[in-house]
Each structure stands twice: as C-alpha cells, then as structure tokens.
Amino acid sequence: MKIAVCVKQVPDATVHKRIDPVTKRLDRSGEGALNPTDLNAVEEALRIKEGQGGEVVLVSLGPEKAMESLRKALAMGADRALLLSDEAAAGSDLVGTTVALASALERVEADLVLFGQASSDGDGAVLSAAVADRLRRPLISQVASLAVDGDSVTGKRQTEHGYDLISAPLPAVIAVSDAINEPRYPSLKGIMGAKSKLQETVALTDLGVDAERVGEAGAQTTVLDLGAPPSRGDQVKIEDDGSAAQKILDYVLERRLL
Numbered sequence: 001m002k003i004a005v006c007v008k009q010v011p012d013a014t015v016h017k018r019i020d021p022v023t024k025r026l027d028r029s030g031e032g033a034l035n036p037t038d039l040n041a042v043e044e045a046l047r048i049k050e051g052q053g054g055e056v057v058l059v060s061l062g063p064e065k066a067m068e069s070l071r072k073a074l075a076m077g078a079d080r081a082l083l084l085s086d087e088a089a090a091g092s093d094l095v096g097t098t099v100a101l102a103s104a105l106e107r108v109e110a111d112l113v114l115f116g117q118a119s120s121d122g123d124g125a126v127l128s129a130a131v132a133d134r135l136r137r138p139l140i141s142q143v144a145s146l147a148v149d150g151d152s153v154t155g156k157r158q159t160e161h162g163y164d165l166i167s168a169p170l171p172a173v174i175a176v177s178d179a180i181n182e183p184r185y186p187s188l189k190g191i192m193g194a195k196s197k198l199q200e201t202v203a204l205t206d207l208g209v210d211a212e213r214v215g216e217a218g219a220q221t222t223v224l225d226l227g228a229p230p231s232r233g234d235q236v237k238i239e240d241d242g243s244a245a246q247k248i249l250d251y252v253l254e255r256r257l258l
C-alpha cells in the first residue's frame with residue numbers, strides 16, 4: 001500500500017505572525033514547523049504501514065526551507081519526501097495550491113492520500129476536498145477512525161450529531177480529524193535515520209505544471225484587506241521572580257474569576 005501524506009510547513013507557533021503589507025501575505029520567513037494536525041495524518045499512515053506494509057510518502061508545496069520541517073515526519077518513520085518548490089508558486093490561492101499538489105500526487109500514484117484537519121496558518125480545511133475533486137477520487141473528511149481493508153477504506157466520521165460510517169473504494173482521499181490518534185515522538189534513531197532518506201525537491205516544470213496556473217499568475221482570488229484581531233483589552237504582564245503563581249492567583253481572585 002502506497003500512502004501519500006500531504007504536509008505543510010507553517011510558521012512556528014511561538015513566532016509572532018506578521019502580514020506583509022505589500023503582498024498581503026503571511027510573512028513566512030521566520031522559524032517554521034510542521035503543521036500540527038498533519039502529524040495525525042503522518043501517524044495514521046505509519047500505523048497502516050505497520051499493519052499492512054507499504055510506503056509512506058510525504059508530499060508538500062512550499063519554500064525550499066520547508067524540507068527542514070518535513071524531516072520531522074521522516075524522523076517519525078515516513079519513507080521519503082517530495083517537496084514542490086518554485087518561486088512561481090508563491091502566492092498560490094486555493095485553486096493554485098490544488099493544481100500544484102494534485103500534480104505532485106499524480107506523480108506519486110498513491111493508493112491512499114491523507115490530509116490533516118486544517119493548516120494553522122490558512123485554516124480553510126477545504127484543500128483535501130478540492131484536491132480529491134481534481135484527482136476525481138472519493139473523499140472522506142473529519143475521519144476519527146480509519147480502517148483499510150483490501151481495496152476499500154472505511155472512515156468513522158465525526159459529526160455534530162454523532163458519527164457517520166463511510167466506505168470508499170481505493171484510491172481515495174482521507175482528511176483525518178485530530179481526534180484520530182496521538183502522534184508519536186520521533187526516536188533518536190528515527191532522527192538520525194531521517195537524514196539518509198530520500199528528500200526530493202522538484203520544480204513546476206519537473207511535474208509539467210504550467211506556471212500560469214499557480215502562484216500570483218493563477219490566483220483567482222485577491223486579498224483586499226486584512227485586519228489585526230481585536231485587542232484583548234485589560235492585560236497585565238507578570239514577570240516570574242519566584243512569586244508568579246501567587247500573583248496570578250491574586251489577580252484571578254481580585255476579579256472574582258474563581
């Protein structure tokens with residue numbers, strides 16, 4: 001079974017997010033990390049591979065430095081990484097991202113394509129559906145438990161009112177929920193081994209993608225404006241000189257928050 005896992009490098013959670021006022025895009029030049037919910041997709045792929053054998057291939061669209069973040073998933077146990085990185089792809093909106101990722105996935109020819117729940121920087125939670133549509137493959141989203149049996153896959157899908165049990169023939173696309181599993185931590189052996197795994201970076205031309213269909217050229221949406229989140233109002237900064245816990249307690253009690 002060949003499983004492709006779509007993973008994205010996002011700004012590290014500790015980095016202050018800044019929007020470039022000219023491009024109106026998120027400034028992604030700082031420290032990056034693997035998108036947190038993609039770890040659930042990687043974990044699920046590894047569990048399937050451990051049960052049935054096969055290969056886990058990471059697929060990503062992003063800047064060259066995204067490979068640093070993909071190494072974490074290689075250290076967890078994924079077999080190889082394919083990163084589509086091209087200046088012309090910068091500024092890809094949902095449609096452009098879908099064109100690029102679908103081309104990379106066509107090259108991998110996986111039986112199963114896994115997505116995380118949502119990216120922490122875009123948070124659209126729609127990319128999996130758009131890619132499944134472009135690949136003309138069935139999609140099961142919000143999957144909280146997954147079983148692969150022969151040439152079909154069954155997902156238990158979380159809903160507001162309970163759950164749906166949905167089956168689809170392979171090849172299929174699955175977007176997992178973050179409730180599906182607890183991602184493993186990479187072992188020291190895994191971290192060392194990741195360095196020697198295949199880490200392939202390809203350009204648009206390698207995949208035969210017309211640059212006019214991605215990036216700014218292919219974008220069908222324009223960001224008109226972006227606003228800062230509303231101020232949180234009354235804030236107090238407590239420095240820890242050894243009495244921070246007491247100060248926090250006093251603060252909470254004064255405001256009758258407990």
Ligand SMILES: Cc1cc2nc3c(=O)[nH]c(=O)nc-3n(C[C@H](O)[C@H](O)[C@H](O)COP(=O)(O)OP(=O)(O)OC[C@H]3O[C@@H](n4cnc5c(N)ncnc54)[C@H](O)[C@@H]3O)c2cc1C
Pocket residue numbers: 006007008025035037038041059060061062089090091092093094095097101114115116117118119120121122123124125126127128219221222223
């Ligand atoms: C005008 C415009 C310009 C933009 N420019 C950029 C840009 O320059 N750089 C940029 O990063 N984003 C850019 N974006 C955002 C980008 O289009 C979205 O990140 C993309 O469409 C995916 O949507 P999402 O982030 O909501 O992902 P979601 O749908 O929330 O993600 C779900 C899952 O999809 C997978 N996934 C998401 N993104 C990727 C990826 N890149 N590679 C592999 N798997 C992925 C992961 O498994 C993730 O868990 C731009 C958006 C607009 C509207």
